[in-house]
Amino acid sequence: MSSQPEKPPTPISDDDRDTAVRRVQQGYAEGHLSHEEMDERLHQALTAKTHGELVSALSSLPEEPAESTSVIAAAGGRIRRRGAWRVPRTLKVESAFGRVRLDLSRAVIEHPVVDIELQLGTGGARITVPRDATVEVGELHTGWKDWRYKVPRRSHPAGPTIRISGSMGFGRLKIRHARR
Known part of the structure; x- marks a missing residue:
């Protein structure tokens, strides 16, 4: 073993x-x-x-009040976040044209639940979540292709819950768990 x-x-x-x-x-x-x-x-x-x-x-201090929604927007081009970036409680990602890459695997996630709202025109999105995260895809409306998410065989539900919603025109959302 x-x-x-x-x-x-x-x-x-x-x-x-x-x-x-x-x-x-x-x-x-x-x-x-x-x-x-x-x-x-x-x-x-x-x-x-x-x-x-x-x-x-x-420990034993009250939680910080929920922050307002943070927005990452681009008319064209690529939106990319990776490394040790701070993930807000609610993140809205807007892109008319271009790809979106959000890597939460090494990000600082201080909230037990993170809401990500996608508003994408064309171009795909890939979201990498921490290995121990739980993913919920709720109100996500897709125009052309459905989203893909493969639930890991070994579940580690000790991490944050990542809730994904919004709308996508032409492009596919791929969600995966970090390997390490």
């Missing part, structure tokens, strides 16, 4: 650290933490090397 090597922890960015510091300070200002707890958690956030250490510093 061969076992796959564990994925090394993802290093955190300065933005992740700044967000954690802001949330700890906000928790103190709102009365959720004592002064001593704030000092301890600020130290944790400022010295954290992995996302797990940041989560520990933010």
